[in-house]
Amino acid sequence: AQSVAQPEDQVNVAEGNPLTVKCTYSVSGNPYLFWYVQYPNRGLQFLLKYITGDNLVKGSYGFEAEFNKSQTSFHLKKPSALVSDSALYFCAVVTGRRALTFGSGTRLQVQP
Amino acid sequence: DSGVTQTPKHLITATGQRVTLRCSPRSGDLSVYWYQQSLDQGLQFLIQYYNGEERAKGNILERFSAQQFPDLHSELNLSSLELGDSALYFCASSPDSLGAYGYTFGSGTRLTVV
DSSP: OOEEEOOOSEEEEETTSOEEEOOEEEOSSOOEEEEEEEOTTSOEEEEEEEOSSOSEEEOGGGOEEEEETTTTEEEEEESSOOGGGOEEEEEEEEOSSOOOEEOOOEEEEEEO | OOSOEEEOSEEEEOTTOOEEEEEEOOTTOOEEEEEEEETTTEEEEEEEEETTEEEEEOSOOTTEEEEEOTTSOEEEEEOSOOGGGOEEEEEEEESSSSOTTOOEEOOOEEEEEO
């Protein structure tokens, strides 16, 4: 089985400050890990992915994520948050012959 | 525009009815996935088709069925609708069967059952 946990329903951060959105996963086998963002009344947009290789992955809009195998984590980070980053963020994992399993989502609120 | 087209965008129907949601994948993608997004259950995987064949099945109710046609578009059929089926239904596509490249999502169909 595969599962993803996003322990925070909401993250609040001031504009210009660094942000972290947490994600941990549970799989048997090597995971493919993803982050997606959802804006109101829109579909999910791909941000970044980890398949193999460098543990620090850079993605769209200045976001990055660090794969930590020992902690089974894949936290999303950005050095300086923008108000326009406010959205719903989903972590997802897939391994083997399965479809993407999504976490419950974390709402990011960036205050001006 | 993601390249994945879902129709209709909105659908309002009565309990007990049947509806069909349509999805055209991004050009070149062979896999189509259906997800249900509701407030209390997040994003739930329903079913995947790859090149016309069912590839993986998730939490899809027996009242729901899907298929992928030779031109690779897919339809999700929901029957005997209940109030609890009200949700946002997303279609996604990927070029491969494993989703290693990630999925491209459509903008969804919002289904309201009254």
